[in-house]
Amino acid sequence: MNLQQLKYVRAAVRNDLNLTKVAQELYTSQSGVSKQIKELEAELKFEIFVRRGKRLVGLTKAGQSAAQVIDRLLRESDNLKRLSQQFAQADSGRLVIAATHNQANYVLPPVLVRFSEQFPDVDVELRQGSPRYVVDMLVRGEADIGIATEAVDGHNELETIPCFSWKHVVIVPPGHELCRVTDLALEQLARYPIITYSPDVTGGSGIVETFARAELEPDIRLAAMDADVIKTYVQLGMGVGIVAQMAADNGSRDGLVTLPGSSRLFGPHSTKIAIQRGNLLRNYTYRLIELLAPHADVDALRKGKPISSSKTPDRILSFEERPDLKFGPRNEVCEDRGSGMPFGPPPARIETGIANHIEVVHD
Structure with a gap:
């Protein structure tokens, strides 16, 4: 044998x-x-x-x-x-991360900048895919850590740690008539053609269900797999966009604005870290978990204890309460009300400083 x-x-x-x-x-x-x-x-x-x-x-x-x-x-x-x-090369090696589009594009960049500064000899392979793909990568042992909102819970092979909560928001071009609305309601939003996520994408089906609970039928003019595509068609004037908060706050500078208070229209979601249960992780992987979820009891993880038996906070912080996940300052540029928030550019360090250490793979 x-x-x-x-x-x-x-x-x-x-x-x-x-x-x-x-x-x-x-x-x-x-x-x-x-x-x-x-x-x-x-x-x-x-x-x-x-x-x-x-x-x-x-x-x-x-x-x-x-x-x-x-x-x-x-x-x-x-x-x-x-x-x-761990003993031979404590601070060098390779880290494979499986993540969904939103997490890879709009959450991980500032985290990986700090991680790379602390572990310059660790090469990162970032593999993007659907929530189901993230689970498969972990279960098959092909990824060290997974980051997603859906699909990772309920698997005996996986241990999950909540990172932060988030909601969807509404985005429009500057000067759009909805910028003048002081208290946006679903009924008002339903009058416009909507561009948002496909039902297969995290929260996509939940957006439609939100309208259904209010007995409204939204005009989903276009459904896409990621926020960048949604924003492109919002720029072209095809409709009003609904995207994840982090895609609005941490996206590229494209002149679109987020309608203040629009997040209250939609239910909360939770981004989670997932690891294979029982796996001994490298020291730098535990550090990445700490960067993503500062509240996590990493010492319990190191000792092989289940997360359910470790101390957890009464409430996980929301994305707005996590400045460490933001790319940079948020400028206000709503043409009519001066209160919309454009998508700020990522820092130059993300484009140049760690390029030699991070490999992105799309699936």
Whole structure:
């Protein structure tokens, strides 16, 4: 029995028993994978997989238990490697972050600037995708840490830590007639064509539900996957935009303004950190968690204690209460009322200072 055989079994389970994908993932041949699994079964004296001809079609009862044990063994093997790295290279290495578009674009930049200053020898790989993609990356052990709002809760394999709460806001071009409204209501907003997130994106379905609860049917003129696309079409005058607060406050300078008080129209969401349960993390990964969630009991995490057993604050701070997550000062430029808030530019350091240490991958 060897670790490679165990890795083949784990990969087969994770790839829905498709040995072609297993071979591609582990850079070997399909016949080699099949042979190694059979040799392991012979040594264990029971079959792990149910077969139909040469195809794997399921796990035997014994195989289901074996798969769980194998997953734990490989996780502890990875922890042993990390422990070695902790002592050999405490402040250098590679950190893989899986995050959704909003978190990668509008939350992580100021955090990663500070992180890179503290750990200049750590290379960061930032992988962007849907909430489901973030979960898959973590469960498969391909990311050290995940950052998302949806999908990360309710998984036995994952431990989650709330970072901050946030809401959606309304954005318009300067001079838009809604700038003159002092107390915006959903009924007023529903009279305009709306550009917002697709239902598949975090909070997208919740926006439609907010109108439905008020017995209103919004005119969703265009639904997009990310805030940058939404803002482009708002600039073109196609409609009023609804985006996440951080996309409004930390986005690029494009002349659009946020309607004051519009966040009260929508329900709150919570951005969370997710890590694989039971994983030993590198010291710098714990530091990133502290930067994202200063209230987190990182000492409990280091000792392997579940977050549920550690001390947590009575209330998680909102995005507005986290100046450490802001790119820079917010200028007021609502043409009619002088109270709209444009999207400020990211600091030059984000563009140049850490470019050599951060690799962004879009999925």
